Amino acid sequence: MTTKFHQLDEYVCDVQHRIGATAAAIHIVQNRKIVYESYSGKHDVNERSRDVDAVTQFNVGSIRKTYLALAVSLLIERGLITSVDDSVSHYIDKLPESAHKVTLRHLLTHSHGLAEHEGKIVQEFAAGEDWSYRNVGIQLLFQIVTQLTGMTLSDFVAKEVLEPYGLSETGWHTASSEHLIYNYYSGPSNWLGPNDSAAGDQSNLFVSARDLAQWGQLHLSRGVSGEGRQLLPSSVFDRVTSLQTPRGVPALQPRNGFIWWLQHQSPQNQIGDRIPVGSYQVLGITGCAVLVIPAYNAVAVRMYNQLHNIENYDYLEDIRTFGNLVSDAFRK
Template identity: 40%
Template sequence: MNKQSVQQEEELIYWVEDIKDKNGSSAAALYIIKDNQVVMEHYSGRHSHEENARHVQADSRFNVASARKSYLGLAAAYALYDRYIESLDDPITRYTTDLDSKLFKDTTIRHLLTHSHGLDVDEHGHCFREFRTGTSWAYRNIGVDIMTKLIANLYGKGFPQLLEERVFSKLGLEQTGWVTEKDENLVNIIGEVNEPPLSGIGTTNDGTEKNLFVSPREFALWGLLHLQKGRIDGEQIVPAEVIERSTSIQNGRYADSSLPDNGFFWYVQGTPRMKSEIGDRVPRGSYQILGVTGPTLLIIPSLNVVVAKMYNKRYNYGGKDYLYFLREFSNKVSDLFSSGK
């Protein structure tokens, strides 16, 4: 390892720790795989700010919040592979009678998976249209909710159960799951720093709640599965085309060229976009996903790198400048491994 690489690696860990301290996270972890080898494993802090809280360890499991969408995205790719969904461009109304046919007219599976559906829900729970389908981009959870229900209806089981059968059991995952009971290895969620921590535990494991907890190692392994096109230790666990479909750009072109490109909920790097969470120095074909509490999974295929970064503070990167911090980190990772580490 050359002197420059050592310095960049130290800067990467310093950056992770600085964000943890500035934004009020009590816990942080960084787990990096390069060329199928673990090259960085860093844990710090405690499961909450409480005095006797458990120290973060290798088996600590973080609530990954919206990063769970990458798991739902893979389930959606399976539904296409299994022909439960005929085409990405099928209208969602073809598969359900529960939606307003007028409001959801021309809203396709593709639109729902790429945040280009143009729908939102008001404070009274009423769905309304923000913009015409496919013409713009907005991060709204209604698309996630619809896809979650769709997968459950198509398979007769929630997408977590589908993935347990198809993927998790074959990977031997033991620290990945939608949690409904307390356990000492669960990292609490920090809402306000001066308030009691939140458990993040849910009431069901069917994927309808934000209660997915994952250890840093298994989060990185999830990324490695995607990097290697579904192949782990010589076994093709997931068909390569399922992975490729979910992690390649699937949205149409937008009039606003600053809007991000998406695969199946993943942010995907094509031409760098100013409103993407992926930095402009990150190579084409890379993809990333994150959650509101700070966990981030970044895959850079051209550098053969997977990065799992974990925090536990809601709105961990602050307010309007959160994209700056996300882009800065991904650029630092790219710089480190592009330099020949």
């Protein structure tokens, strides 16, 4: 084991057992080189199940939303979306009148104020004046991408991003297969929702740890491939990872790019206080996370298959500690 990552490895292993995850992985890249990787556990509780390894694909939960975010940025680049400040009602009909002031920027930064109540969209607070994590905004963005491209999100992302960049261990799946950790859907308390659609609208995106690290690297390098080719314009990635949160959102609330959480001193921020300014991260409900640290030219990925909440577990404290330990290791 690389000595400087020893404390990080011990911490990830300890949390794996505390949260009841059967599987864990760490994959860290710096200057485009793998500096540390670790795989532990099995795909599920059955001792005969497959060992976790480099080709194991985890369900990444809400990390999937960053793939949607990149699709939106690409549509802006191509002029299919005029501006991030366009009203959502310009693209989607039959929204309630109260939602007409909601823009794409609001959806992408969780500042839209929309919520779903008894099947109807309602406004909880004025757009751009507060922050609340609600999936209704993600659903609207999915509709917009589908409408403008004439394709499902999954097909559009595969064609425009995954295939050109060689991310072959990433995809939306509706059935179990050898390399997928699929135990999320077997129990009655499934907290990921349905998985009968491969369109990209459900929480069933599966990614290997090394592919997720490459996803982070793709943003860090602003679209330059491992072979040094600029396959997508750098501006697509610049807008995704730069500050997009409206000025009216209170300073104590998180700051976002397009979905990505940006380093910011906030009680709700996911990013640890020892991580350099300019870093950004995204976390999924299953415990998977990807942290990009431009100051170290590095990407750190952590993967779990967490199935449920446990008592006395503070996910914010956990993910901040993970990032702080990564940052500490790079400073050694």
